[in-house]
Amino acid sequence: MNNIGAFVLPIAIGIIVLFGILKRVPVFDVFLQGAREGILSTYRIAPSIVGLVVAVSMLNASGAFQLLGNAISPVADFLGFPTQVLPLMLLRPVSGSGSLAVLNDILTSNGADSFAGRVAAVMMGSTETTFYAIAVYYGAIGIKKIRHTVAAALCADFAGAVMAVLTVRLFFS
Amino acid sequence: MVVSVVISFFMGTTGAVSDAIISGGKASIDLLITMLSMMCLWNGIMKIAEFGGITSILSRIFAPVLNKLFPNYKHDIETSSAICSNVTANLLGLGNAATPLGIEAMKRMQKANPQKDTANNSMIMFVVLNTASIQLVPTTIAILRDKAGAVSPMDIVPCVWISSLFALLVGITITRLLEKGG
Numbered sequence: 001m002n003n004i005g006a007f008v009l010p011i012a013i014g015i016i017v018l019f020g021i022l023k024r025v026p027v028f029d030v031f032l033q034g035a036r037e038g039i040l041s042t043y044r045i046a047p048s049i050v051g052l053v054v055a056v057s058m059l060n061a062s063g064a065f066q067l068l069g070n071a072i073s074p075v076a077d078f079l080g081f082p083t084q085v086l087p088l089m090l091l092r093p094v095s096g097s098g099s100l101a102v103l104n105d106i107l108t109s110n111g112a113d114s115f116a117g118r119v120a121a122v123m124m125g126s127t128e129t130t131f132y133a134i135a136v137y138y139g140a141i142g143i144k145k146i147r148h149t150v151a152a153a154l155c156a157d158f159a160g161a162v163m164a165v166l167t168v169r170l171f172f173s
Numbered sequence: 174m175v176v177s178v179v180i181s182f183f184m185g186t187t188g189a190v191s192d193a194i195i196s197g198g199k200a201s202i203d204l205l206i207t208m209l210s211m212m213c214l215w216n217g218i219m220k221i222a223e224f225g226g227i228t229s230i231l232s233r234i235f236a237p238v239l240n241k242l243f244p245n246y247k248h249d250i251e252t253s254s255a256i257c258s259n260v261t262a263n264l265l266g267l268g269n270a271a272t273p274l275g276i277e278a279m280k281r282m283q284k285a286n287p288q289k290d291t292a293n294n295s296m297i298m299f300v301v302l303n304t305a306s307i308q309l310v311p312t313t314i315a316i317l318r319d320k321a322g323a324v325s326p327m328d329i330v331p332c333v334w335i336s337s338l339f340a341l342l343v344g345i346t347i348t349r350l351l352e353k354g355g
Binding site for chain 2: 012013015016017019020022023025027030031032033034035037038039041042046049050052053054055056057058059060061062063064067093100101103104107108111112113117118121122123124125126127128129130133134136137138140141142143144145146147148149151152153155156157159160163164167168171
């Protein structure tokens with residue numbers, strides 16, 4: 001089961017490029033065009049990444065996450081959550097680049113192949129920046145009464161987080 | 174940042190915080206450089222997918238499912254195709270492309286919405302789909318894991334699929350239940 005993941009990226013790229021060639025797309029030109037957009041969007045998020053990574057490493061060094069983690073750990077233990085992942089779970093729905101910085105921190109301090117590292121990565125991959133999406137989509141068309149949106153979206157996030165712990169436990173231990 | 178400084182005084186970790194400011198700055202640039210290369214590569218590949226027509230094939234596959242979720246727009250081809258392209262872009266991890274497409278879909282739905290300041294059921298379903306979307310290839314996460322020394326950075330992909338599919342199903346179910354309640 002572990003190896004399936006290793007094939008995903010090469011196969012996906014292979015199929016996409018092959019398809020492009022068959023359809024007579026000028027593959028390299030189009031690739032360059034997309035790559036340029038990639039540089040631009042990295043450039044656009046660079047200032048916030050620098051700010052947030054510094055802020056997160058300061059918070060971490062100050063012991064704030066340990067305090068927070070200690071406070072919630074009884075509940076977390078009960079549910080089988082690794083304590084190190086809690087800051088990510090709290091930040092994920094609020095800030096995309098913020099949670100990216102936290103994920104990076106969890107991965108480097110616990111190891112990418114540790115239980116906590118894997119759970120954090122799966123959690124990051126299976127949920128979205130819920131509040132950002134809600135704000136952008138409703139904001140764009142001027143909707144103010146959003147009824148049950150937040151409740152449903154947060155339930156989905158929580159379900160994703162629980163499944164992240166369960167699946168990592170199932171596949172990797 | 175202020176919080177960290179205050180806490181560090183109480184916890185006696187001010188020295189560590191000061192180190193973190195310097196090392197954090199360096200870490201952020203490391204992170205950006207790794208991200209830059211992969212963002213370039215992946216955006217380029219996805220452009221090929223778009224031009225080669227893979228994106229539109231995928232949206233044709235999802236049409237029947239989406240028609241079930243958005244019954245009001247089944248016959249409104251413009252709206253349902255906007256919804257389709259947004260879902261496909263999310264699936265392929267094209268975050269930058271997904272948002273403008275999603276806003277387009279929301280605008281189309283708003284046109285037929287009788288109460289302009291209140292979200293209708295389809296809009297809520299659409300936003301929930303977007304907050305719990307499945308990503309086939311979680312590139313950014315794999316980059317970070319690779320940088321942190323993972324043996325096989327993509328080995329978490331099956332877990333990501335299962336977890337996000339589950340989150341999505343829970344989201345859809347709860348949205349449907351709450352629709353009926355209020």
